[in-house]
Amino acid sequence: MTVEGQRGALSGWGRHPVVVARHRRSENLEAITRGATLSRGLGRSYGDASLPGTIDGTLAVTTAADRFCWFDAERGVVRAEAGVSLATLNRVFWPRGWSVPSSPGTQQVTLGGMVAADVHGKSHHSEGCFGEHVRSVRMRVADERILEVSEDEQPELFRATLGGMGLTGHLLEVEFQLRPMPSGWVLAESQGYGDLESTVEALRSAGSEWPHTLAWIDLLAGGSAFGRGVVERGRRADPGEAPSRLPAPRFPPAIPFVFPLISGTTMRLANIARYWSRRLYRRGIVHPDAFFYPLDVVGWLNRLYPRAGFTQYQVVLPTSAGVEGCRRVLDIMVQRGAVPLLCVLKDFGGEGKGMLSFPKAGLSIAVDLPITDRTQVAVDAMNDFVAGVGGRVYLAKDTLTRPEHFRAMEPRLSAWQAVRRRWDPEARIRSALSVRLFGDPI
């Protein structure tokens, strides 16, 4: 059954911008993607990537299309509809001894969104982006044909679709390889470091031993403590280390309405508490949700952010930029008056096969910034620096990057645009992001 298009206010996770858009939602993806101008999953991209690019555009919202097509239990290969969420995948496959590779920091994302953003997790240095594990996709392209696309069939389109932010077509089904896991539990270690240099150094060296690593840093501490942080490292626990029972699924309560508790002041206190409570070495067996998805501890965490909304500024700096490059980005941010709320660093491995995928070897910096009259100025100044050192910005989090900055950061853009034009010469499939950054007509 197809639900007729409805109009309603929509935004990404950052709650900025908000637009009124026509959208259709049904379990019949073939029906709702016909004539649609963009697909949207669970709306966990932060900015305008999942918002329509035209006033009369229609979004196909995929979340009701959440069926499994088949599962090969011998090889750990699964095919599912694009609206299946990562939370569902984890609930189904963890008890069977399989995990979804390259899982991002929330399980509230769909398979379609994971392919379109070519997501990465704490494990980019060890297992790359999700696209590295995708074998094939079934998609509707702009001329309405439905195709099977893979490294063997239409390989260019396949690579342009991984990280192509939904602009090469509507994903209907995704087939990918799962990873066997020795147990459902995680063996995790954490330790605090007193300044930015030692935190980054510890993050990098952890990557040679541990498959999952991340550093949280405190940008609200002043002086030499600026950038002090906690490095987390982990791996799936061996059966002998872990409890014999399976980790029970968790169903966190949700924030029911916008209640702007998170601000510079409350985060300053939270950062102090977090640093001092976790600065000493800790090691233990933890629930996988607590390790992989700490931000899912409550549903709709974004409702605790300031009323005007927020963005996440996430960039990767090439290894050559060193810790100095990271310090420079953070200094510019603070000097230009942006208020960093939450900041995490990740260690990235090399580029994958997605033509426009975000990661490249180096250090990823992700900072939540409230939207104020100074945020655009700060993002512009940081982007000047990032483009100059050969870094780039993550489109799934972006709201404020200007087209000239994105072009300067992305030498692969013209090759990707050539593939997109070949399949969609009139840019029928477009988003608010593609209008802002790639000059698509409104």
Ligand SMILES: Cc1cc2nc3c(=O)[nH]c(=O)nc-3n(C[C@H](O)[C@H](O)[C@H](O)COP(=O)(O)OP(=O)(O)OC[C@H]3O[C@@H](n4cnc5c(N)ncnc54)[C@H](O)[C@@H]3O)c2cc1C
């Ligand atoms: C708390 C939090 C933590 C996060 N952590 C990480 C992280 O660690 N690593 C990371 O990489 N990302 C992370 N993200 C970002 C998130 O993984 C991506 O934005 C992902 O794309 C969201 O999936 P979605 O289903 O919500 O997609 P949406 O936000 O709805 O859409 C995102 C993009 O995918 C496209 N799209 C969605 N479905 C389809 C489809 N069926 N066919 C074609 N295109 C489609 C949309 O057009 C849009 O361009 C995080 C987000 C949040 C909120």
